[in-house]
Amino acid sequence: MSDRVVSPAVARGAVASPPPVLSIRDVQRLYRSGDTTVRALDGVSLDIHRGEVVGISGPSGSGKSTLLLIAGLLEPPSAGEVLIDGRRVSYPAADLDRLRTFRRNHIGFIFQKANLIPFLTAVENVALALEIDHVPPRAARAYAGALLASLDLGHRLDNHPSRLSGGEQQRVAVARALANAPSLLLADEPTAALDSVRGRQVLQLFREIARTRQAAVAVVTHDQRALDLFDRTIELSDGRTRDVAMHGTPGAAGTH
Numbered sequence: 382m383s384d385r386v387v388s389p390a391v392a393r394g395a396v397a398s399p400p401p402v403l404s405i406r407d408v409q410r411l412y413r414s415g416d417t418t419v420r421a422l423d424g425v426s427l428d429i430h431r432g433e434v435v436g437i438s439g440p441s442g443s444g445k446s447t448l449l450l451i452a453g454l455l456e457p458p459s460a461g462e463v464l465i466d467g468r469r470v471s472y473p474a475a476d477l478d479r480l481r482t483f484r485r486n487h488i489g490f491i492f493q494k495a496n497l498i499p500f501l502t503a504v505e506n507v508a509l510a511l512e513i514d515h516v517p518p519r520a521a522r523a524y525a526g527a528l529l530a531s532l533d534l535g536h537r538l539d540n541h542p543s544r545l546s547g548g549e550q551q552r553v554a555v556a557r558a559l560a561n562a563p564s565l566l567l568a569d570e571p572t573a574a575l576d577s578v579r580g581r582q583v584l585q586l587f588r589e590i591a592r593t594r595q596a597a598v599a600v601v602t603h604d605q606r607a608l609d610l611f612d613r614t615i616e617l618s619d620g621r622t623r624d625v626a627m628h629g630t631p632g633a634a635g636t637h
């Protein structure tokens with residue numbers, strides 16, 4: 382029996398289900414250099430829902446990073462549109478500078494390198510993300526500490542990055558990305574600098590985050606060994622999506 386309680390209104394279809402956290406609709410991205418035009422994305426559409434962890438793979442130059450830049454509202458598409466939590470936020474003429482606060486509150490970014498500030502401790506690195514958002518320092522520090530503890534870093538709060546392992550640094554970066562409780566996490570090769578055991582731990586952490594925080598997570602990865610940890614994998618080839626391999630229903634991918 383399912384332990385999910387569904388209201389009668391939802392059961393009879395009277396209440397619409399929530400929109401996808403990320404919806405990319407027929408997006409193109411062209412880059413011009415001199416006389417040549419590169420079609421980095423050529424008509425990509427995809428939805429990612431709450432609780433889902435989706436892998437994005439494909440050969441070098443297939444458009445993966447461009448897709449994340451557009452999903453993260455860091456670049457506008459040349460055509461098409463991007464909706465976050467049902468709101469149309471990015472399209473060719475969109476002024477993305479005006480979305481800075483929206484971006485901070487809806488999207489968390491994780492990169493290959495943790496990029497922590499070396500002279501701040503782990504807890505200070507995470508608290509800074511909150512202070513930028515006008516959370517008072519004491520409250521920011523308390524929340525950052527609790528967040529790090531929830532990622533098994535409670536014993537590392539006062540360590541500087543140089544005293545942390547690569548996997549620990551990446552978990553601090555994950556905590557920093559989660560600080561503003563985003564509904565969408567975008568990770569670009571987050572495990573590339575880690576060995577396979579620590580890489581899997583970070584991906585398992587994403588699964589946990591998707592489940593417990595009902596976030597949507599998109600992870601660009603080259604790592605074929607990690608594909609079983611995604612609910613779905615979207616493959617890009619020459620700026621187009623190819624085969625979408627389903628590994629199961631959202632939240633059902635391996636926790637092994």
Ligand SMILES: Nc1ncnc2c1ncn2[C@@H]1O[C@H](COP(=O)(O)OP(=O)(O)OP(=O)(O)O)[C@@H](O)[C@H]1O
Nearest residue numbers: 412413414419421440441442443444445446447448
């Ligand atoms: N700023 C830019 N100016 C011109 N061309 C670009 C720019 N950014 C990306 N491209 C081109 O767009 C295409 C897609 O690049 P993108 O970085 O998205 O691919 P990728 O799949 O992330 O590659 P990799 O796995 O090597 O990081 C490539 O042909 C690339 O050269």
